[in-house]
Amino acid sequence: MDQHQAKREMRERLLAARRxxxxxxxxxxxxxxxxxxxxxxxxxxxxxVCAYHSIGTEPPTHKLVAALWKHGVYVLLPVVLADGSLDWAAYEGPDSLTPADHGLLEPMGQRYGAEAVHRAAAVICPALAVDHGGVRLGRGAGYYDRALARVGPNTLTLAAVYDDEFVDTVPAEPHDQPVGAVVTPGGGVRRLAPQ
Structure with missing residues (x-):
């Protein structure tokens, strides 16, 4: 089985478990x-901190985004662009979000461009699974692989998953961008050794 097919099957299994x-x-x-x-x-x-506002069965990040903002962190959330890249806009409280495509809520605040992740102290990204080498399995559209390719050398990249989604191995392809840490509800934040 090729990596692309292996990813598709893993996604289906993980999404069913989340449901x-x-x-x-x-x-x-x-x-x-x-x-x-x-x-x-x-x-x-x-x-x-560049973060995301979870939807559906994703590990919930609404409390995290609100708490960071209340602690004075400058929180940027993604805005999906037509070319498949992510712009980043300021989160200014729950009333600053507006419905967008795919069931997403996007911030209406000032936009800072796709390169905003390069200057961020941390980027918290969604994943369906993460392995011990930092390989993350996303939904397959590549939005976060493109964003993670732009992060700065001192930026903490952190994927949020449920406990059983931190796994030994995730199928990887050349375009996949690793993360430097994972956060799970039961295990907290763990630094990884990207390969």
Whole structure:
């Protein structure tokens, strides 16, 4: 089986598991993720964090985004562009979000361009799975691979997944961009050794 097919099958299995997860478990996961990220040294020191506003069965990030913002962090959220890249706009509270394509909520604040991730202290990105080498499995559109290719050398890249989505191996292709850390509800933040 080729890597592309292996990714597709892994996505289907993980998405089915997410759909079967009780809502209360997802809610608890969101609180645990928030607490784990806020405990990172320096994360609330007033820098910029690029994050995302979760949808559907993704590990909930709404509490995390709100907490970072309330702690004075300059939070940027993605805006999907027609060319498949991500622009980044300022999050200015829950009322600053507007419905967009694919069920997303996007910020209406000032936009900073695709290169904003290069200057961020941290980039928190979605994933369906992450392995111990930092390979992340996304939804397959490549938005975050393109964004992660732009991060600066000192930017912490962090993928948020449920506990059982931190796995031994994720199928990888040449365009896949690794992350430097993973955050799970039960394990907190773990630094990885991208290969």
């Amino acid at each position: 079967a997860m009780p809502a209360a478990e997802r809610t608890a996961a969101g609180s645990a993720l928030r607490d784990a990220v806020l405990a990172l040294p320096g994360i609330t020191m007033g820098g910029t």
